[in-house]
Amino acid sequence: MRHILWIKDLLEYLGGSRELPPEGFPILPDSVLWGLWWGFLLCVTAIFCGQSSKFIYLDF
Amino acid sequence: MGRPDNTWKWTGAFLPLGISFFTFEFIHYAVDRYHGRTEAGKFREYLAFILFFPTMVAGPIKRYQDFLPKLRAPSRDWALDWSRGITRILTGLVKKFAVADFMTALTNHLNRSDMAAAQRWILPVWLLAYGIKIYFDFSAYSDIAIGSARLFGIVVPENFDWPYFRANIAEFWRHWHISLYRWLVDYIFIPMGGSRVRPSLVYRNVLLTMLLSGLWHGAGLNFLVWGLWHGVLLCLHRLWRRWRPAPLNPTWFHVFACWLLTFVCVNLGWAFFAMDLPTALFFFQRLFLG
Numbered sequence: 001m002r003h004i005l006w007i008k009d010l011l012e013y014l015g016g017s018r019e020l021p022p023e024g025f026p027i028l029p030d031s032v033l034w035g036l037w038w039g040f041l042l043c044v045t046a047i048f049c050g051q052s053s054k055f056i057y058l059d060f
Numbered sequence: 061m062g063r064p065d066n067t068w069k070w071t072g073a074f075l076p077l078g079i080s081f082f083t084f085e086f087i088h089y090a091v092d093r094y095h096g097r098t099e100a101g102k103f104r105e106y107l108a109f110i111l112f113f114p115t116m117v118a119g120p121i122k123r124y125q126d127f128l129p130k131l132r133a134p135s136r137d138w139a140l141d142w143s144r145g146i147t148r149i150l151t152g153l154v155k156k157f158a159v160a161d162f163m164t165a166l167t168n169h170l171n172r173s174d175m176a177a178a179q180r181w182i183l184p185v186w187l188l189a190y191g192i193k194i195y196f197d198f199s200a201y202s203d204i205a206i207g208s209a210r211l212f213g214i215v216v217p218e219n220f221d222w223p224y225f226r227a228n229i230a231e232f233w234r235h236w237h238i239s240l241y242r243w244l245v246d247y248i249f250i251p252m253g254g255s256r257v258r259p260s261l262v263y264r265n266v267l268l269t270m271l272l273s274g275l276w277h278g279a280g281l282n283f284l285v286w287g288l289w290h291g292v293l294l295c296l297h298r299l300w301r302r303w304r305p306a307p308l309n310p311t312w313f314h315v316f317a318c319w320l321l322t323f324v325c326v327n328l329g330w331a332f333f334a335m336d337l338p339t340a341l342f343f344f345q346r347l348f349l350g
Contacts, residue, residue: 008222014147014151015147015148015151015203016144016145016146016147016148016149016150016151016203016207017148017203017206017218019140019144030143034143034147037147038146038147038150041147041150041151041153041154042150044154044157044158045150045153045154045157045158047158048154048157048158048161048162049153049157051157051161051162051164053161053164055118055156055197055198055200055201056193056194056197056198057118057119057197057198057201
């Protein structure tokens with residue numbers, strides 16, 4: 001259970017919804033980590049963005 | 061927008077973007093002011109509250125008493141706010157483009173002709189894809205809204221907290237579209253008596269609240285049935301808990317079985333959300349009867 005909670009905390013930290021990383025993370029200095037992570041997220045966004053559609057909840 | 065000959069029948073009426081969200085904030089402010097639960101604030105503060113662009117279009121639904129202190133004294137920790145805000149926005153974009161929109165290839169099949177031609181085993185896959193799509197789509201929007209607000213040093217309420225990992229329907233609703241759920245509880249369920257009335261009235265209150273939640277999501281009969289579905293599930297969960305209180309130390313099997321049941325029920329409910337009522341009924345007919 002501890003491992004599952006650690007992974008959840010890590011995902012929340014990498015997703016920007018948690019302020020502090022779980023114990024034992026990060027290995028890299030902050031700026032390097034975030035540079036790599038933001039670059040990765042931007043690449044994924046760029047790869048998939050051609051199929052965009054509107055948000056489901058936008059016209060309520 | 062068009063006006064036919066009969067001027068009383070206005071088809072295709074124009075509705076402002078986000079009306080259902082900012083209307084809830086108006087109601088919250090009016091009711092809380094009436095009960096003296098929040099200060100009036102200055103007019104420009106009220107305008108900032110209702111016109112706060114990151115949350116205006118699709119939430120999260122804010123509370124004035126929470127928002128006002130943050131507006132008056134926003135965070136000055138720019139490095140942290142921008143780090144968290146940008147990360148949140150980028151995560152939202154990935155969730156939307158790489159997952160939610162990717163699922164559209166499957167959810168597009170949720171129509172009568174495709175379902176009639178398809179093999180039965182694929183139907184739950186399409187519905188599951190819709191469940192994944194709606195979560196990633198709306199939570200992505202919330203991520204972008206929350207991240208954008210964070211760039212101004214303002215923290216707005218969270219909307220999702222791992223809802224699909226919850227082990228009962230009441231827990232699911234406490235973690236799915238959290239700001240709407242809390243609004244429904246505070247401004248519909250509790251004013252009707254909440255759970256402090258006799259049991260039959262509690263069930264009535266739950267059903268009415270969820271029916272209204274369904275109506276809020278859309279004017280179609282399918283949304284009403286979706287609300288009713290969740291209302292019935294919440295009532296059944298309440299009845300079950302009265303009969304069999306939650307164990308203090310549940311086994312892994314117990315937790316897994318509860319999670320699976322909740323997950324299946326929630327995903328079956330999405331059929332009424334994704335399709336109009338006749339198509340949803342046809343989906344269930346094909347799924348269960350072949």
